[in-house]
Amino acid sequence: MTTKDKYISYEASGVSIDANDRMVERISRSVAATYGPRVMGMENGFAGLFRLDYDEKLFKKNYRNPVLVACTDGVGSKVLVAQEMKRYDTVGIDLVAMSVNDMLVQGAEPLFFLDYLAVHKLDPERIAEMVEGVAAGCRMADCALIGGETAEMPDIYRKDEFDMAGFAVGVVDRHRLIDGSTVQEGDVILGLGSSGIHSNGYSLARHICFKQLKLKVTDPVEELGGAAIGDVLLEPTRIYVPAVVRLLGQYKVKRVVHAMAHITGGGLVGNIPRVLPKDCNAVLRTSRWPVPPIFQYLQSNGPVKKQEMYRVFNMGIGFVLVVAKDFAKAVAEKLRRYGEEVYEIGTITAGKRVVVLKR
Numbered sequence: 001m002t003t004k005d006k007y008i009s010y011e012a013s014g015v016s017i018d019a020n021d022r023m024v025e026r027i028s029r030s031v032a033a034t035y036g037p038r039v040m041g042m043e044n045g046f047a048g049l050f051r052l053d054y055d056e057k058l059f060k061k062n063y064r065n066p067v068l069v070a071c072t073d074g075v076g077s078k079v080l081v082a083q084e085m086k087r088y089d090t091v092g093i094d095l096v097a098m099s100v101n102d103m104l105v106q107g108a109e110p111l112f113f114l115d116y117l118a119v120h121k122l123d124p125e126r127i128a129e130m131v132e133g134v135a136a137g138c139r140m141a142d143c144a145l146i147g148g149e150t151a152e153m154p155d156i157y158r159k160d161e162f163d164m165a166g167f168a169v170g171v172v173d174r175h176r177l178i179d180g181s182t183v184q185e186g187d188v189i190l191g192l193g194s195s196g197i198h199s200n201g202y203s204l205a206r207h208i209c210f211k212q213l214k215l216k217v218t219d220p221v222e223e224l225g226g227a228a229i230g231d232v233l234l235e236p237t238r239i240y241v242p243a244v245v246r247l248l249g250q251y252k253v254k255r256v257v258h259a260m261a262h263i264t265g266g267g268l269v270g271n272i273p274r275v276l277p278k279d280c281n282a283v284l285r286t287s288r289w290p291v292p293p294i295f296q297y298l299q300s301n302g303p304v305k306k307q308e309m310y311r312v313f314n315m316g317i318g319f320v321l322v323v324a325k326d327f328a329k330a331v332a333e334k335l336r337r338y339g340e341e342v343y344e345i346g347t348i349t350a351g352k353r354v355v356v357l358k359r
Contacts, residue, residue, distance in 0.1 A: 030135040048146025069108035073098035092133020097237035099168035107178035108170035110143035120157040180259035180275035188328035193341030194318030196235035243338035256327040281351025289343040
């Protein structure tokens with residue numbers, strides 16, 4: 001054996017630096033497309049830079065007492081459906097949505113986002129597809145993708161496996177912070193339509209579809225309009241930021257939005273109480289909005305009890321606003337003009353911080 005034969009490379013152990021360089025080159029354009037004037041470019045930097053305010057009058061935000069709001073999340077087992085479908089763009093949108101919709105609950109506007117992708121093998125084309133999805137989500141939320149990390153770990157992830165996580169930072173002026181403390185009896189609950197399952201409840205959805213019904217991801221389902229079950233399950237999470245931030249900007253003095261909730265794991269039953277005072281209940285009228293076919297399909301084929309469905313899934317309502325009664329119609333109309341499906345789904349009553357489901 002020669003001296004040369006004794007050496008081992010990083011690539012021989014399963015990690016390719018060259019592939020990472022090709023991936024970075026491929027995604028740079030998508031990432032740059034999310035930048036606004038407050039992003040400070042630094043070529044080959046070790047961290048992303050973002051100015052909270054901007055010197056030029058046209059872009060200056062003039063925060064009086066800014067509070068930074070941070071969120072982190074993943075996509076859960078929805079990534080397993082993406083793996084089976086070999087479709088990687090939509091889960092990037094989900095990744096952004098899960099964090100920016102959460103910070104929106106406090107009235108914050110997203111500023112920037114960072115992603116973390118972990119893979120078995122770094123395939124530049126596949127990673128580029130994932131990051132392009134993340135960048136698309138950032139553009140929808142009007143936030144900048146200022147950094148990220150891709151980890152190639154063949155000893156941890158099997159072939160074609162991957163996982164993803166994200167981290168977002170936003171800002172809200174302290175006097176505009178929404179914390180649910182002003183919620184009162186008589187307030188109206190408005191629900192914004194979801195685009196489907198979003199990113200929660202996939203362990204149950206996958207169990208029903210793939211273990212009980214023995215479906216393949218490419219199988220068409222008549223009850224779902226003939227669409228492949230994988231495509232239905234990969235419908236990305238709706239991002240509510242543009243409409244809600246615009247709405248809040250219309251009420252700079254009056255505090256008409258008393259609370260908001262992002263309907264994620266725990267469904268309507270679990271998430272709305274998080275923003276209610278201890279002496280209030282949320283009474284929801286389930287007949288006031290259409291339940292998308294995917295939920296009806298899962299409930300009937302489980303079968304799953306109705307209460308469990310509302311505890312696990314969003315059931316067609318992805319975001320909730322608790323609004324002063326006298327402003328409810330005006331707020332709903334504004335949100336519809338901004339592109340949202342809006343339903344008056346219930347009211348606030350005296351109670352013990354629980355959701356009551358009624359027809």
